[in-house]
Amino acid sequence: MKLNVYADRMSQPVRAVLIFCKVNGINYEEVRVDIAKRQHLTPEYAGQINPMKQLPAIVDGRFKLFESHAILTYLACSFPGVADHWYPDVFKRSKIHSVLDWHHSNLRPGPGVFLMLQWIKLFKFFLLVHGY
Ligand SMILES: N[C@@H](CCC(=O)N[C@@H](CS)C(=O)NCC(=O)O)C(=O)O
Structure with missing residues (x-):
């Protein structure tokens, strides 16, 4: 199952999710969504990924999630390589x-x-x- 992280690195919550993935060796693909180009408002993103039209969001197989804190909690609980001390x-x-x-x-x-x-x-x- 592939984890996609929808990201614009200008965003602090996006960076928190990316750093968490990197630190914990979580295999992910970064899907760039440029807020300055209003790509977060497109039907592809807002319609399919995050109806709140914000970043970050993830898609893990068929599971979609937005809000960085919820994402971090999900990653800490779902990926076996994440050390227990995180959560x-x-x-x-x-x-x-x-x-x-x-x-x-x-x-x-x-x-x-x-x-x-x-x-x-x-x-x-x-x-x-x-x-x-
Ligand atoms: N509470 C959200 C905040 C997300 C958020 O504010 N994202 C900003 C970038 S830092 C965004 O997508 N802004 C675009 C917009 O609101 O139009 C989270 O932690 O994920």
């Missing part, structure tokens, strides 16, 4: 989920807001320079 007993798994949820709520939005503020500053500067 051990129920107590450690709960701690792992706690940190993963915290990551989504706190770490990821931060850079997005930062970048948006930089764009707003740049836009204000543009208006100032052009006398608006």
